[in-house]
Amino acid sequence: MPVLYGGRAVHLAGLREHLTARGIAIVEDAAHAFGSDTGPHRVGATGDLTCFSFDAIKALTCGDGGAVIPRTPGEAATLRRTRALGITSSRIQRGQTVSYTVDGAGFRYHLSTLHAAIGRAQLARFPEMDLRRRALWSTYAAALDGIEDISLVDLDIAHTVPFNCTILVPAPLRDEVHTRLRAAEIAVGVHYPLNHLQPAFTQWADPLPRSEALWRQILTLPFHPDMTDNDVHTVASALRRALRLAADSPQSGPTALDQERDHRPRPADASR
Numbered sequence: 006m007p008v009l010y011g012g013r014a015v016h017l018a019g020l021r022e023h024l025t026a027r028g029i030a031i032v033e034d035a036a037h038a039f040g041s042d043t044g045p046h047r048v049g050a051t052g053d054l055t056c057f058s059f060d061a062i063k064a065l066t067c068g069d070g071g072a073v074i075p076r077t078p079g080e081a082a083t084l085r086r087t088r089a090l091g092i093t094s095s096r097i098q099r100g101q102t103v104s105y106t107v108d109g110a111g112f113r114y115h116l117s118t119l120h121a122a123i124g125r126a127q128l129a130r131f132p133e134m135d136l137r138r139r140a141l142w143s144t145y146a147a148a149l150d151g152i153e154d155i156s157l158v159d160l161d162i163a164h165t166v167p168f169n170c171t172i173l174v175p176a177p178l179r180d181e182v183h184t185r186l187r188a189a190e191i192a193v194g195v196h197y198p199l200n201h202l203q204p205a206f207t208q209w210a211d212p213l214p215r216s217e218a219l220w221r222q223i224l225t226l227p228f229h230p231d232m233t234d235n236d237v238h239t240v241a242s243a244l245r246r247a248l249r250l251a252a253d254s255p256q257s258g259p260t261a262l263d264q265e266r267d268h269r270p271r272p273a274d275a276s277r
């Protein structure tokens with residue numbers, strides 16, 4: 006289940022052959038990646054099972070909901086049946102549904118008509134959103150260029166509809182920079198807290214030192230298609246100031262992010 010973080014399409018061709026031979030399917034978590042491509046193929050047309058999210062903050066939104074792209078007619082039929090309570094056919098007389106057939110277990114996972122109507126209107130706007138998101142990311146890349154100590158988590162803008170803008174801040178400064186930017190009403194975040202440090206997954210957690218080292222550095226900057234270039238420069242200036250102040254005044258006391266880290270498995274747990 007590759008996660009196409011930030012909208013980055015992943016070339017899976019080499020892996021696909023190897024996994025298919027072992028009977029393993031690739032399910033792309035393309036929640037962030039609607040509209041991105043790998044060159045010849047858009048995400049969703051790569052031949053893998055692909056899941057999109059259309060929630061309120063995604064590049065294409067229905068307000069909420071999502072879509073799965075099946076690979077075969079059989080998978081399409083299974084998805085259609087299970088998304089709607091296992092119903093496989095309706096009996097219609099004089100234009101009225103008079104009965105239906107339930108062929109197996111199912112869920113209530115269909116997109117509501119209201120959400121679909123929002124999505125259809127948004128789809129017409131998608132080319133505009135696509136351009137705006139790419140332009141916003143490029144404005145950020147230029148505005149952040151030259152800020153010492155940080156680095157932009159890069160992406161291939163020619164092939165990506167960006168979902169977010171993530172930077173790496175040196176770990177000793179990250180929490181303090183986060184706190185200072187939040188205090189200045191700049192809506193930065195840390196996306197995402199690590200699953201293996203969440204209480205739900207503690208019993209299966211192994212230490213993942215690389216993920217943990219990166220997690221201590223990541224910071225996501227405000228990223229919304231309504232942001233102006235001026236907004237981006239305001240964020241960049243506030244970031245410069247926060248970095249300077251954080252470097253001058255090392256953090257004292259635990260931050261909100263430290264409390265999240267408290268979910269970390271204890272050494273005894275980590276060995277399980």
Ligand SMILES: Cc1ncc(COP(=O)(O)O)c(C=O)c1O
Nearest residue numbers: 008034036037058059060070071
């Ligand atoms: C990477 C990723 N995968 C999956 C999801 C879940 O999407 P949904 O809530 O539409 O099911 C999200 C939601 O933001 C996400 O960011």
